[in-house]
Amino acid sequence: MSKQAFDKKLEALDALRSEPNSPATLHQVRKALKDRNNYLVSKAAALAANLVLSELIPDLLAGFDRFLVDPQSSDPQCWAKNAIAKALKDLGHRDASVYLRGIVHVQLEPVWGGSADSAGTLRGTCALALVDCPIDGIELLSYLADLLADSEMPVRIDAATAIAQLAQPEGALLLRLKLLIGDSEPEVMGQCFIALLNLTPSKAVPFIGRFLKSKDDDVRLEAAGALAQSREPEAIEILKRFWKQPLSPETRIAVVASLGSSPLTEAAEFLLSIVADESRELSERAIAALATSRFHAQLRDRTVAVIARRDDPYLNTVFERTFPGRIG
Numbered sequence: 001m002s003k004q005a006f007d008k009k010l011e012a013l014d015a016l017r018s019e020p021n022s023p024a025t026l027h028q029v030r031k032a033l034k035d036r037n038n039y040l041v042s043k044a045a046a047l048a049a050n051l052v053l054s055e056l057i058p059d060l061l062a063g064f065d066r067f068l069v070d071p072q073s074s075d076p077q078c079w080a081k082n083a084i085a086k087a088l089k090d091l092g093h094r095d096a097s098v099y100l101r102g103i104v105h106v107q108l109e110p111v112w113g114g115s116a117d118s119a120g121t122l123r124g125t126c127a128l129a130l131v132d133c134p135i136d137g138i139e140l141l142s143y144l145a146d147l148l149a150d151s152e153m154p155v156r157i158d159a160a161t162a163i164a165q166l167a168q169p170e171g172a173l174l175l176r177l178k179l180l181i182g183d184s185e186p187e188v189m190g191q192c193f194i195a196l197l198n199l200t201p202s203k204a205v206p207f208i209g210r211f212l213k214s215k216d217d218d219v220r221l222e223a224a225g226a227l228a229q230s231r232e233p234e235a236i237e238i239l240k241r242f243w244k245q246p247l248s249p250e251t252r253i254a255v256v257a258s259l260g261s262s263p264l265t266e267a268a269e270f271l272l273s274i275v276a277d278e279s280r281e282l283s284e285r286a287i288a289a290l291a292t293s294r295f296h297a298q299l300r301d302r303t304v305a306v307i308a309r310r311d312d313p314y315l316n317t318v319f320e321r322t323f324p325g326r327i328g
Helices: 003-018 023-033 038-050 054-066 076-090 096-103 120-130 137-147 153-166 170-181 186-199 201-213 217-228 233-243 249-259 265-277 280-292 300-310 313-322
Strands: 108-111 114-117
Touching: 003 023, 003 038, 023 038, 023 054, 038 054, 038 076, 054 076, 054 096, 076 096, 076 120, 096 120, 096 137, 120 137, 120 153, 137 153, 137 170, 153 170, 153 186, 170 186, 170 201, 186 201, 186 217, 201 217, 201 233, 217 233, 217 249, 233 249, 233 265, 249 265, 249 280, 265 280, 265 300, 280 300, 280 313, 300 313
Parallel strands: none
Antiparallel strands: 108 114
């Protein structure tokens, strides 16, 4: 296909957005889903989901199967399969069979110096889609356990998210084991902390608190950030004890920022104490965190009073810049 012909097909697809309910639109998207070009099919699949063309689910399924045949040649970079799986999920397709094929698909493609797996996004998408399918929970957890050890970081993150969404108590055991084994990427640890908090809020807090003693600064930060999002008051008490330890300035700043999104008044009170007692830099960060806190309105006057006692014009300026209204 020449570039001119390809561009023309893409333009024609994009033009269909203006007539989402037209029979012609349905026909043209169905036709595009049968195209040999995987990128064009990916755009058609996304359009089918965007226009909620549920009538095209059989065509999407047929396309998925077609691009599993000789996938390195028919669907380089997994563009078509990624978009089809996402479209099926968005359109509410709940037959697990297509996602079960996708969750185990590995597609190694040549790159400079070796090969790389291009199917990570597909595995993650299918993992999240399976949560809403009528599939045995223990069976699904066995797949998600495999994905917690996937070679691709985003897949491991999606697996932890899916375990939380599945909301089965057995999932907490997988997450605890994963956290104890560890991960080379702090973001994965952080998502596992959050997922565990969602599954077993009260039991997760002291367990996650143990990771504040990690020798890895990034893991400590992920644990602190997760605890700051907890709805358990014990989490803030653990962070207060953590705060009293020798910490790097970067760690303290990260903890302050995390506390700003906490759903607990105890976190806001902690921030107010930091404004009162800590260095100018940390006080400035705490004021900014309070300004974004859901409790900023009810703590506004007390924040003003604390700043006044410090008698620091710079902190007055910070307050004026971050909070609505002015001092005095």
